[in-house]
Amino acid sequence: MTAEGFKLFPALLLLAVLGILILTGLASRTSKGEYYLGSARSVGRMGIGAAIASNWMSAASFLGIAGVFYLKGYFALAYVIGWTGGYVLLLILLAGQIRRFGKYTAPEFVDARYESPVARVLSAVIAILISLIYCVAQYKGIGLVFSWMFGLDYTPALFFGSAVVISYLVLSGTLGLSKNQQLQYALLILCFIVPLMAIARKLGYFWLIPQLGYGVALRDLTSVAGGSGYGAPFAFATPFQWIALCFTLMVGTAGLPHVLARFYTAPNIRDARWSVVWGLFFIGLLYWSAPAYGTFAKLREFQGGIPSDPAAARAVADLIVIKAGEWAGIPLWLTGVIAVGAIIAAFSTVSGLLVTGASAFSYDIYYRLINPRASERKRMAVAKGATLVLALLVVIGAINPPGLIAEITALAFALAGNTLFPVFLLGIWWDRTNKYGAVAGMALGLCITFASLLFGGIFPWLHAVVPPTSSALVGAPLVIGMMIVVSLLTPPPPEKIRRFLSEEVHAP
Numbered sequence: 001m002t003a004e005g006f007k008l009f010p011a012l013l014l015l016a017v018l019g020i021l022i023l024t025g026l027a028s029r030t031s032k033g034e035y036y037l038g039s040a041r042s043v044g045r046m047g048i049g050a051a052i053a054s055n056w057m058s059a060a061s062f063l064g065i066a067g068v069f070y071l072k073g074y075f076a077l078a079y080v081i082g083w084t085g086g087y088v089l090l091l092i093l094l095a096g097q098i099r100r101f102g103k104y105t106a107p108e109f110v111d112a113r114y115e116s117p118v119a120r121v122l123s124a125v126i127a128i129l130i131s132l133i134y135c136v137a138q139y140k141g142i143g144l145v146f147s148w149m150f151g152l153d154y155t156p157a158l159f160f161g162s163a164v165v166i167s168y169l170v171l172s173g174t175l176g177l178s179k180n181q182q183l184q185y186a187l188l189i190l191c192f193i194v195p196l197m198a199i200a201r202k203l204g205y206f207w208l209i210p211q212l213g214y215g216v217a218l219r220d221l222t223s224v225a226g227g228s229g230y231g232a233p234f235a236f237a238t239p240f241q242w243i244a245l246c247f248t249l250m251v252g253t254a255g256l257p258h259v260l261a262r263f264y265t266a267p268n269i270r271d272a273r274w275s276v277v278w279g280l281f282f283i284g285l286l287y288w289s290a291p292a293y294g295t296f297a298k299l300r301e302f303q304g305g306i307p308s309d310p311a312a313a314r315a316v317a318d319l320i321v322i323k324a325g326e327w328a329g330i331p332l333w334l335t336g337v338i339a340v341g342a343i344i345a346a347f348s349t350v351s352g353l354l355v356t357g358a359s360a361f362s363y364d365i366y367y368r369l370i371n372p373r374a375s376e377r378k379r380m381a382v383a384k385g386a387t388l389v390l391a392l393l394v395v396i397g398a399i400n401p402p403g404l405i406a407e408i409t410a411l412a413f414a415l416a417g418n419t420l421f422p423v424f425l426l427g428i429w430w431d432r433t434n435k436y437g438a439v440a441g442m443a444l445g446l447c448i449t450f451a452s453l454l455f456g457g458i459f460p461w462l463h464a465v466v467p468p469t470s471s472a473l474v475g476a477p478l479v480i481g482m483m484i485v486v487s488l489l490t491p492p493p494p495e496k497i498r499r500f501l502s503e504e505v506h507a508p
Contacts, residue, residue: 086253
């Protein structure tokens with residue numbers, strides 16, 4: 001990306017906001033073993049819901065979805081429906097039962113449910129892979145926004161932004177995490193909606209509730225030459241591609257480690273369920289607004305004669321929320337508010353993901369497999385070291401990102417949907433599932449997720465059947481089938497596990 005010059009006010013605003021968040025994090029800093037969970041069970045249903053939303057609202061939500069709407073119109077609804085529908089799936093199938101099970105991380109659940117060190121290590125490796133892929137998308141967003149804000153080319157901006165992320169995490173521990181994330185959510189939702197109101201007003205549309213006012217803009221867009229296919233259901237993808245992506249994001253949401261961990265922070269089952277409801281409401285506020293950004297930007301593009309060949313449009317898509325403000329002509333300070341919100345969203349998610357990945361390595365691999373005698377202090381040191389290593393790996397991956405922010409993120413969801421979701425689903429609801437089935441299922445899920453990336457050149461049909469971002473529509477049922485068959489062909493799990501599921505997890 002080409003640098004456009006240093007922007008003083010947005011940079012000062014970012015510095016002030018990060019300072020406030022760091023002070024808040026220091027005030028509620030985690031000092032003991034809760035590094036792995038990063039939250040206390042004392043913030044209430046709405047508070048946990050806000051923490052879920054803050055942890056969820058990544059660069060993919062803040063930047064990526066609007067960019068896909070800008071490029072592909074209706075197709076982007078698959079992201080919105082998939083990511084919000086996943087929480088409904090969680091609410092119905094897993095939220096209360098996971099809280100009753102009482103384990104703090106996905107690997108801990110796998111180990112307790114299946115009593116298999118192999119399954120635990122494999123789930124920890126998967127959690128780390130998910131964190132790495134997810135973080136690559138966040139770091140791309142950070143690099144793009146820092147490039148816009150500080151007038152740097154993309155790669156220097158990426159390194160600069162990465163250094164700020166690590167400093168932010170180190171200075172404020174695990175950021176309190178729940179209490180600080182409530183503040184982060186309030187800031188980022190204001191940073192998203194207030195400039196959108198200004199854009200709608202500047203363009204002459206109903207601005208008090210721009211999420212409704214952009215409907216007229218969408219109608220105007222479809223009447224402009226070149227924009228007629230923007231609102232058509234399948235102008236940019238087939239029905240199979242749309243359904244596959246939507247389904248993959250739903251089951252991926254239900255299997256994402258740092259999302260599942262939030263249910264353990266609720267003090268009881270009722271609060272666990274209500275925290276999902278509040279989280280979905282808070283997330284919906286942003287997702288309701290993202291299509292408006294894409295629509296306003298595309299409309300201004302056609303009205304203003306802004307060049308838009310496919311390559312140029314794709315290059316600018318991940319910054320379209322900022323470009324929408326620039327193209328609409330709102331003041332620079334308001335555009336800077338959008339940029340600061342994007343960085344808050346990325347930082348919030350990166351913090352949770354790095355902690356999730358680091359805890360999976362330090363506890364589930366290092367402590368449980370390599371050094372069982374390690375003290376808590378040693379495990380904390382390993383976790384912090386793992387955080388830095390993971391951050392470095394992510395930076396390397398983000399130097400040449402393989403796709404749009406939303407597309408990279410969708411790959412992480414496909415991995416979660418093909419591996420952890422079936423393991424949780426059958427582990428909770430079918431007491432005959434055993435460790436052999438869990439290991440076989442996760443191994444198959446890994447193969448399906450990366451099949452088209454690794455072997456698509458040899459077998460082109462893999463791209464159509466199990467595309468990287470949408471493989472769970474085929475993959476998750478295959479993995480569930482594999483787990484059922486293998487479990488039936490091997491010895492059943494211990495009776496104490498089956499009794500625990502019956503008497504505790506599914507107790508009325």
